[in-house]
Amino acid sequence: MSRSLIIRRAGPMMTVQDPGRPGYLGRGLSRGGAADRLALAEGAALLEQSGDLAALEMAGAGGVFEAACDLRIALTGAPMRAEIDGAAIAWNASHLLPKGAKLSIGGALSGTYGYLHLGGGISTPEMLGSRSVHLAAGLGAPCAVGDTLPVGHDADPAAVGYKLTVADRFAGGTVRIVPSLQTGFFSEAERTRFVQTAFRRDMRGNRMGVPLVLDGDGFASDGGLSVLSEVITPGDIQITGDGTPFVLLSECQTTGGYTRIGTVLPADLPRVAQARSGASLRFAFVALDEAVRVEETEATRKKALRQSRERLIRRPEEMRDLLSYSLIGGVTKGDDLERR
Amino acid sequence: MTEKSNLQPQLRRVGVDGLLVTFGDRLSEAANRAALAFRAAIESADLPGCEETSTSLTSTYLRFDPLACPHARIEADLQALIASQDWYAAPLPRGRRLWYIPTVFGTDLAPQLDEAAAMAGMSPEEAIRSISETRVRVQTIGFAAGQPYLGELPAEWDIPRQTSLTAKVPVGALTVAIRQLVLFAVSTPTGWRHIGQTAFRAFRPESNTPFVLSPGDEVLFEQISPETYHAMPAGEDGARWEKLS
Numbered sequence: 001m002s003r004s005l006i007i008r009r010a011g012p013m014m015t016v017q018d019p020g021r022p023g024y025l026g027r028g029l030s031r032g033g034a035a036d037r038l039a040l041a042e043g044a045a046l047l048e049q050s051g052d053l054a055a056l057e058m059a060g061a062g063g064v065f066e067a068a069c070d071l072r073i074a075l076t077g078a079p080m081r082a083e084i085d086g087a088a089i090a091w092n093a094s095h096l097l098p099k100g101a102k103l104s105i106g107g108a109l110s111g112t113y114g115y116l117h118l119g120g121g122i123s124t125p126e127m128l129g130s131r132s133v134h135l136a137a138g139l140g141a142p143c144a145v146g147d148t149l150p151v152g153h154d155a156d157p158a159a160v161g162y163k164l165t166v167a168d169r170f171a172g173g174t175v176r177i178v179p180s181l182q183t184g185f186f187s188e189a190e191r192t193r194f195v196q197t198a199f200r201r202d203m204r205g206n207r208m209g210v211p212l213v214l215d216g217d218g219f220a221s222d223g224g225l226s227v228l229s230e231v232i233t234p235g236d237i238q239i240t241g242d243g244t245p246f247v248l249l250s251e252c253q254t255t256g257g258y259t260r261i262g263t264v265l266p267a268d269l270p271r272v273a274q275a276r277s278g279a280s281l282r283f284a285f286v287a288l289d290e291a292v293r294v295e296e297t298e299a300t301r302k303k304a305l306r307q308s309r310e311r312l313i314r315r316p317e318e319m320r321d322l323l324s325y326s327l328i329g330g331v332t333k334g335d336d337l338e339r340r
Numbered sequence: 341m342t343e344k345s346n347l348q349p350q351l352r353r354v355g356v357d358g359l360l361v362t363f364g365d366r367l368s369e370a371a372n373r374a375a376l377a378f379r380a381a382i383e384s385a386d387l388p389g390c391e392e393t394s395t396s397l398t399s400t401y402l403r404f405d406p407l408a409c410p411h412a413r414i415e416a417d418l419q420a421l422i423a424s425q426d427w428y429a430a431p432l433p434r435g436r437r438l439w440y441i442p443t444v445f446g447t448d449l450a451p452q453l454d455e456a457a458a459m460a461g462m463s464p465e466e467a468i469r470s471i472s473e474t475r476v477r478v479q480t481i482g483f484a485a486g487q488p489y490l491g492e493l494p495a496e497w498d499i500p501r502q503t504s505l506t507a508k509v510p511v512g513a514l515t516v517a518i519r520q521l522v523l524f525a526v527s528t529p530t531g532w533r534h535i536g537q538t539a540f541r542a543f544r545p546e547s548n549t550p551f552v553l554s555p556g557d558e559v560l561f562e563q564i565s566p567e568t569y570h571a572m573p574a575g576e577d578g579a580r581w582e583k584l585s
Binding site: 022023024025026027028029127128136137138139178179180181228229230231233235236253254255263265266288291292295296299 | 365525
């Protein structure tokens with residue numbers, strides 16, 4: 001029997017994403033991969049599996065899914081209302097989705113990108129070494145109603161019932177940046193004004209990047225128009241023709257001619273990707289050595305995510321139908337709440 | 341800014357995990373060649389912490405893991421490599437190819453040939469001869485997967501991009517501006533003028549060789565008639581190549 005998940009209803013933009021495909025920058029193909037890489041790591045920790053496995057990225061809203069076999073699931077990223085056969089289930093947690101059960105995931109309560117992880121990972125065919133859909137390059141396509149997502153072998157099919165406590169990165173806030181190769185094209189006065197400005201995420205954002213709007217004048221650089229097209233990396237903040245910033249995300253183009261005022265720290269990029277339309281964002285320059293320390297701390301924290309899981313306590317009054325839970329208990333080892 | 345090209349390698353940081361060695365603040369043959377040669381040298385030096393390299397028109401980019409290798413160390417390695425030879429005199433990387441790509445110039449398939457020729461001060465016939473007889477080099481791949489920027493064309497072709505965009509050029513469109521050609525790998529709006537049409541797909545994700553052209557490859561766009569173009573079987577582009585080095 002093939003392990004799979006059937007899509008019964010699809011949100012506007014659901015794509016299969018993993019950490020992306022590095023190595024093709026010189027070929028004009030950006031790394032791509034999950035817009036919120038931390039959410040991928042959180043799902044992997046909840047399911048005790050590799051962070052390289054693919055999950056379903058849901059922009060703005062989820063969909064309705066049916067399990068073709070017993071599956072473990074975990075939900076991370078932008079919190080969305082989720083139910084299994086009508087009973088509410090916790091976000092940032094792992095659950096069992098029994099064969100035939102319907103998982104409904106609604107609109108995002110805050111943030112933009114929610115993630116549905118499956119025990120064993122989504123096993124769609126790899127394209128150039130990754131399962132990530134790269135819309136700009138025409139690699140793969142968004143999920144549609146009726147699609148069946150193949151799911152890989154799950155080494156530990158009963159290990160569910162964990163949750164993670166996650167700091168809120170879904171409502172904008174202050175984002176740390178480092179100076180980059182073209183920061184010097186902006187006068188000190190413009191750089192000061194940049195960090196003093198409260199920006200709002202524009203509604204046009206997507207996986208390539210996020211446009212920001214501000215009250216007041218855009219930003220000007222010296223000699224920006226004569227600068228040659230140069231390499232772009234995710235996190236770069238380019239100042240576009242009208243002087244407004246555009247923060248590049250995982251699916252950005254590989255080179256670009258707009259002048260860049262700075263680069264968002266990888267550790268803070270999920271905060272930009274997740275800020276929803278209208279959310280307030282500010283920027284703060286940090287020195288490179290401090291940025292490296294931030295990345296070290298973040299890498300250590302990511303490694304410890306698995307250890308920071310807690311038992312998900314199911315309160316009987318929250319269970320819509322106790323009988324269905326006892327039936328579910330029959331197909332698990334029955335001890336998943338006790339196991340560590 | 342001075343008008344004179346800066347021909348001194350310059351090492352700069354790109355975000356938290358990148359470094360860029362720029363060989364010129366303006367595009368020149370020497371700076372482009374230096375960037376290609378320097379990338380090849382970084383690749384074979386196998387620097388600790390190095391994760392990915394690429395070239396833009398005049399720069400070599402290196403992404404590395406700053407947690408595995410401190411900035412000071414990899415920057416010192418790069419400075420030593422920069423100082424180790426005259427990169428502007430370095431030969432082009434090995435394994436390059438010379439491509440022959442059949443192209444329809446002008447006609448309704450490429451409607452801006454006459455306009456571009458006039459801007460370059462040529463008749464359409466002179467323009468076709470000038471473009472099709474110039475062996476251009478892939479200076480960089482960018483904007484879209486597999487998409488080449490080629491040059492350098494004779495000085496007459498230093499024409500600006502259009503201020504208004506063409507709504508859409510098809511895949512395989514050959515376009516011109518600022519002494520460069522772009523062979524479009526995607527169908528997209530552009531400010532470059534559409535002077536030729538090929539059946540060449542520069543990005544073939546379904547194939548074993550998804551990226552067809554490499555930086556340093558050279559290309560001759562050979563003129564064919566619209567009849568020959570339309571007679572080509574679907575999926576064929578008539579292109580061929582030979583080894584250069």
